[in-house]
Amino acid sequence: MSYLYGLDHASKDFTTAxxxxxxxxxxxxxxxxTQYLSMERELGIPVVRAEIGIDGRPTTNHVKSRWADIIHTDPRNAFFDFEAPFEPYRQFATAGDLSPSDVVIRDNATKEYLHPLELKLVVAPNAETAGRPREKQACETVFRPSTVEQVAFSIAYGYTSTRRYEMQTLLRDHLGLPNEYDWRNVRFMLDKIPAIVEATEALIEAGIKLQRPLIMVALWRSQGQKPLLDEKHAFDTFVWTDLAFVQLFVQAVRAAYLDADSNLVSAPNAKISRPARTLIWLIRSLWDYTTQFTLDFARVKSDTTYGYQTDKAGSFTTGARDIMMSEEFVYPRVGASEIERIFNERGRDFLLPERRLDASFSLRFTIDKLQAGGDWTS
Known part of the structure; x- marks a missing residue:
């Protein structure tokens, strides 16, 4: 029996170190x-979706969904294939080259490919916001280029190959002549940021009904900066769609570069921010896909570094908080006492206390044992 709740059917053996x-x-x-929230607590999962706001621009909202509807199977029938490619994406990939998803959900009986997910684990509050009221506290959320690549594949898959030309037309209408862009030139691309943002927003608007749940963000809350779990409100889960994820970057780029009328207002020292570079990666990858029939994100990323490291696509605090802001973010639904039902105490010795969550678990287990009159060394 797996030491982690609901992961008996998986490509990893969660009874081993x-x-x-x-x-x-x-x-x-x-x-x-999430398995625990669904199967034990019978709670819906907050899905962060893109929608069109009253100002006619994309924004986000929350919709509670059944976990079974997100992964397209009963959670008890799910097989979790870690660090594996989602084979239906292969139709869009260059020959023999398909990057893995964090996890691919498959049918446990037939091994049919059902749904890919990218996975994040974040903690609130961070050091900067620990002294603020709960609703003002934030978490640092860092996204890597590999997640952006999966978002690009998910958008292409959502539009399907039959709507590839529709995507091409939409992008061309807002970008003008992208084949003539000097994509490697920072100064040139800074001037094109309004067009990149408009193209991205048009892609979101046209894809509202096509968006797919893709990024799972699990939240755990600590008692300020102490290595102690919040007793009543320790854990919850959010699932962002691919387009809601993109909207996070759009908001950051708009705030940094554009005025209320979408005009470029500043490009200090000809530097480009990580979120702006990420939107360029995404849009160029999708444009190339519509014209060349393959999605080669790795090539685009290496071709447009703009002289900076490519280890991060973006790092967010208040922006991510605002998108996840809800009762579940402020007061997560799983309490600290429930951790023993999610993570079997027999796996305690496998924890690595130098990691903050592991340290909180270890401390929790030790406190519980001492309160029960046990030996903390055993």
């Missing part, structure tokens, strides 16, 4: 938490 390494555990725990 090697499955509790950093990358695997931080990906597996959000899934176990």
């Amino acid at each position: 090697k499955s509790f390494g950093k990358n695997t555990f931080t990906n597996a725990f959000p899934l176990a938490l």
Whole structure:
């Protein structure tokens, strides 16, 4: 029996120490938490979706969805294939080159590919906001280029190959002549930021009914900066659609570069922000896909670094908080006492206390044992 709730059917064996390494555990725990919310607590999962606001521009909202509807199967029938490619994307990839998703949900009986997910584990409050009221506290959310690549594939998959020309027309209408862009030139691309934003927003608007749940963000709340879980409101899960994720970057770029009328207002020292560069990566990848029939995100990323490292696509605090802001963000629905039902105490020795969440778990287990009159060393 898996030491993590609901992960008995998985490509990792969660009764062994090697499955509790950093990358695997931080990906597996959000899934176990969500399985618990759905199967044990019978609660809906907040899905952050893109929508068109009253000003005619994209924004986001929250809709509660059944976990089974998100992953296209009963959670008890789900097989979690970690760090695996979502094979239906192969039709869009260059020959023999398909990057893995954090997890691919498959039918446990037939092994049919059902749905990919990218996984994030974040903590609130961060150091900057720990002293503020709960509703003003934030978490640092860092996204890597690999997630943006999965978003590009998800958008292409959502539009489907039959609507490829529609996407091409939409992008061309807002970009003008993208084949003549000097994509590598920072100064040139800074001047094109209004067009990039408009093209992205048009892509979101046209794809509202096509958006797909893609990025799971599991939240845990601590007692300020102490390594202690919030007793009553420790954990919850959000699932962002691909287009809601894109909207996070659009908002950041608008705030940094555009005025209320979408005019470029500043481009100090000819520098480009990570969110702006990420939108360029996304739009160029999708444009190339519509004209060349393949999506080669890795090539686009390496071709348009603008002299900066490419380890991060963007890092957000208040922006991510505002998109997730809800009762579930301020007061997560799973309390600290429930951790023992999600993470079996037999896996305690596999934790690595130098990691903040692991330290909180270890401390929690130790406190519970001492209160029960047990030996904390055993």
